[in-house]
Amino acid sequence: MSPSLTRILQRAAYAPWALLIACLMLASHSAHAVPAYARQTGNACADCHAGAYGPALTPYGMRFKLNGYTDTDGQGTKIPVAAQITGAHNVPARGDNTTQLSEVDVYLAGRISDHLGGFVKVETDNTGNDHYNTKLSNLDLRFVAKDLKVAGKDTIVGVSVNNSPGFDDPISSLPYASGLGPPAVSGTLLNLSSAHSLYNKVIGGSVYALYNNNWYGEVGTYNTMPTSVQDHLGFNPASDPGHISDTGYFRFAYMKDMKRQFFSAGVVALTTKRALPRNGPSDDITDLGYDLTYQFLGNRENIIQASYVNILEQRDYGSTPVVNGIVAKPNGNARDQTLSVTYTFKQSYALQVAHLISTGSQDAARYPPYGKPDSTANMITLYWTPFGKDESFTSIANLKLAATWYRFTRFNGASSNIFGAPPGALITDAKDLNAFTLSASLAF
Amino acid sequence: MTKARLARAARCALMTGMLCYGAGALPALAGDADAGKDVFKQECSECHSPREGKNKKGPSLFGIVGRNAGSISDYNYSDALKNAKWVWTEDKLHWYLSQPAKQANPGTKMKYSGLNDAKQLDDLISYLQSNH
Numbered sequence: 165m166s167p168s169l170t171r172i173l174q175r176a177a178y179a180p181w182a183l184l185i186a187c188l189m190l191a192s193h194s195a196h197a198v199p200a201y202a203r204q205t206g207n208a209c210a211d212c213h214a215g216a217y218g219p220a221l222t223p224y225g226m227r228f229k230l231n232g233y234t235d236t237d238g239q240g241t242k243i244p245v246a247a248q249i250t251g252a253h254n255v256p257a258r259g260d261n262t263t264q265l266s267e268v269d270v271y272l273a274g275r276i277s278d279h280l281g282g283f284v285k286v287e288t289d290n291t292g293n294d295h296y297n298t299k300l301s302n303l304d305l306r307f308v309a310k311d312l313k314v315a316g317k318d319t320i321v322g323v324s325v326n327n328s329p330g331f332d333d334p335i336s337s338l339p340y341a342s343g344l345g346p347p348a349v350s351g352t353l354l355n356l357s358s359a360h361s362l363y364n365k366v367i368g369g370s371v372y373a374l375y376n377n378n379w380y381g382e383v384g385t386y387n388t389m390p391t392s393v394q395d396h397l398g399f400n401p402a403s404d405p406g407h408i409s410d411t412g413y414f415r416f417a418y419m420k421d422m423k424r425q426f427f428s429a430g431v432v433a434l435t436t437k438r439a440l441p442r443n444g445p446s447d448d449i450t451d452l453g454y455d456l457t458y459q460f461l462g463n464r465e466n467i468i469q470a471s472y473v474n475i476l477e478q479r480d481y482g483s484t485p486v487v488n489g490i491v492a493k494p495n496g497n498a499r500d501q502t503l504s505v506t507y508t509f510k511q512s513y514a515l516q517v518a519h520l521i522s523t524g525s526q527d528a529a530r531y532p533p534y535g536k537p538d539s540t541a542n543m544i545t546l547y548w549t550p551f552g553k554d555e556s557f558t559s560i561a562n563l564k565l566a567a568t569w570y571r572f573t574r575f576n577g578a579s580s581n582i583f584g585a586p587p588g589a590l591i592t593d594a595k596d597l598n599a600f601t602l603s604a605s606l607a608f
Numbered sequence: 609m610t611k612a613r614l615a616r617a618a619r620c621a622l623m624t625g626m627l628c629y630g631a632g633a634l635p636a637l638a639g640d641a642d643a644g645k646d647v648f649k650q651e652c653s654e655c656h657s658p659r660e661g662k663n664k665k666g667p668s669l670f671g672i673v674g675r676n677a678g679s680i681s682d683y684n685y686s687d688a689l690k691n692a693k694w695v696w697t698e699d700k701l702h703w704y705l706s707q708p709a710k711q712a713n714p715g716t717k718m719k720y721s722g723l724n725d726a727k728q729l730d731d732l733i734s735y736l737q738s739n740h
Contacts, residue, residue: 206664211654224654237663238684318719423650463646464653554657 198283199561199607200246200273201228202552206237208559209552209607210511214459214467216552217564217607219336219343220506222461223421226334230374232308232322233274233281244274252603258596266290266603269301281306287398299398301364303327317376325369329362329386329413330354332370335428337455337471339502346500346520349576350530350537352477353405354434354451355500355522360405362386365394370413380430382415391442406440417455426459432475445482452476467508475500485529492529498537499523511553518543533584536577544569561608572597639727644735647728655718658739666718671740672696673733688715701733 198218202209205228210216212225221229228235248269254262268288275281287301308322324332330340339345339356340363351358370384388408391401417430434451453475460468477498484492499522506516520541528535547566551558572594576582580593648658652669660670667683677692678685692713694700706729709718723729 206657206662207654211664222654235665237665239663239682461650463649554653554659554662 198246198271198273200242200244200271201233202560203242204237204244204274205235206239208554208556209549209562210464210554210559213552214461214464214469214506214508214511215514215547216511216549216562217547217605219341220469221334221336223419223426223459226336226419229332229336230308230320230322230334230372230380231281231310232279232306233283234278234306234308234310236275242274244272246271246273246607248605248607250603250605252601255600257598258592264290264294278310279308281308297398299364300327302331303364303367304332306332314375319376320374322372323369324372324384325367327364327367327389328356329366329368329370329384329434330415330432331363332372333382333415334374334380335417335419335430335455335457337428337430337457337473338432338453339473339475339500342471342473342502342504344502344504344518344520344543346502346522347539347541347572347575348498348500348522348537349539350496350498350524351522352451352453352475352498352500353436353438353449354432354453354475354477357522360403360440362388362405362408365389365399365403365405366408366411368411368413370415372415378418378420380415380417380419382413384413386411386413386436404440404442406438407442408436408438409446411436424460424462426457426461428455428457430455439482447482448480450478452478465510467506467511469504469506469508471502471504473500473502487529487532490529493525493527496525496527496530498525512549514545514547514549516543516545516547531577534577538574538577539572540574542569542571542573544571562606564603564605564607566601566603566605568601568603570597570599570601571595639730639732639734641731641734641738643728644731644733644738647723647732648735651720651723651728651732669736669739673698673701673737673740686715686717688713689717698733698737701736702729705729705732 212222212228213220214222250267251264252266270286272284273282282305284303285301286298288296288298291297304324304326306322306324308320310320312319312321326332328340330338333341336342339354345351345355345357347357348355353362355361356363366386366388368384368386370382372382374380386408388405391404394404395401412435414433415430417428419428420426432453436449437446438449439446453473455471455473457471479497480495484494501521502518504516504518506514508514520543522539524537526535531537545566545568547564549562549564550556552562553559573579575594575597581591582594583592585591655664655666656669657664658669660668662668663683667680673696675696677694677696678690704712705723707722709716709720723732
């Protein structure tokens with residue numbers, strides 16, 4: 165988690181945009197590194213992650229996830245525990261620099277049997293001034309039936325109980341799985357950078373199947389956890405996604421692993437009724453999206469991973485509040501787009517460039533002062549992971565040293581004076597949200 | 609030897625080579641071990657390590673050429689491979705890897721669809737031969 169996130173959460177009621185910016189930083193730091201899986205399988209980190217560090221998956225990593233985290237080297241039971249420690253030096257364009265231990269994670273991750281496995285992340289974040297908050301982050305418990313035959317073709321059927329629709333996706337391009345979504349004033353429910361996203365705050369499950377190694381389908385449903393439960397699990401009530409009901413999650417994708425290359429094309433849908441605040445009227449919300457991915461793996465010396473995700477959210481609002489004498493529109497939409505390209509050399513040196521766009525329909529009452537919620541940002545990350553390969557000092561643990569630049573060219577519908585400050589007041593331009601971060605993460 | 613005889617011998621050798629190639633019967637050692645290392649990374653390395661004593665989802669392939677099937681003591685083989693009773697010669701590897709594993713050894717745990725590129729297969733086997 166970004167070290168400034170909780171401070172920003174505390175003032176989110178006054179400046180919700182700041183929360184969203186923090187979420188982008190959160191997303192980029194949210195690497196999932198689970199050495200417990202490496203110990204369980206005998207695999208190196210680099211077998212499942214191109215840069216020997218998560219969360220982006222290689223096709224082999226996708227299969228491990230689809231198999232419910234149950235693959236093993238057969239060398240007896242391994243302790244299914246791993247940890248990650250992250251320190252960061254943040255240099256925002258405006259504001260004070262900080263250097264601190266920013267996050268400590270504990271993972272319970274591994275197989276219980278040939279058919280049962282899981283991933284549980286407990287995350288402790290530095291919320292500023294060396295105060296810490298612990299929360300139940302990601303949860304994905306699976307039952308899987310492998311080696312089935314349907315019409316003579318290999319088939320996997322599984323059930324996942326998880327707390328974020330799409331986190332369990334094998335392709336790992338959707339925002340909840342990739343940890344990357346555009347900073348958004350009015351983002352979609354499937355964008356983890358949205359202020360009231362469902363990420364980690366719902367509980368539900370899905371049934372999924374992979375047919376003939378290529379065709380993936382998933383159907384699921386979710387409910388939000390009560391605010392009291394969210395509070396007990398470490399989440400600030402200000403980020404409550406509201407009460408959701410009649411929720412359906414649908415995913416269908418074609419994926420093709422050609423050993424040296426991989427591509428996939430998929431569609432995703434989420435439909436729900438959301439009451440936010442919980443005692444208010446319900447909005448009818450439907451997300452429809454598609455994603456395309458390509459990986460060049462070759463002999464693993466030079467790897468390119470590219471993905472594009474486009475999610476459109478249609479909203480029929482349950483109420484039309486009047487703000488400053490303007491009546492809000494009864495319906496609207498939002499669109500989140502993420503384009504990410506990563507080049508990895510020798511599974512150790514990587515450059516990731518992401519272009520992030522969030523747009524929405526015009527609504528003067530809901531999106532003051534310009535009536536548009538649009539934002540455009542880039543994230544550029546350069547990192548080095550010395551270990552985690554078969555031939556390195558250790559193949560089952562790693563260090564990640566990263567330099568990341570966040571660049572904003574538009575926010576809240578504008579490039580300059582993005583909050584519409586009156587004459588004489590401090591003006592904030594989109595570029596004032598830029599930040600540079602140096603981070604070190606150790607996973608073991 | 610006259611120039612004419614040399615030319616005839618060269619033509620004969622070339623034709624023999626072409627016939628062998630046409631029949632898909634290149635000698636197993638015709639491969640390039642360096643190129644085979646890349647093929648190993650592409651086709652095998654996620655499930656098998658080339659290092660001695662390092663098992664992954666599949667057993668170590670260090671010294672595989674000449675080894676009895678199912679013979680690494682600390683790897684949990686399928687019954688199918690334990691009972692295979694064969695030696696991993698270059699020819700056996702060529703046969704095994706050129707088809708789906710479950711077709712070559714019904715009941716095996718190995719999930720591999722086979723390598724149908726003849727040159728890559730020769731290169732791979734040359735690399736495995738050199739890795740001991």
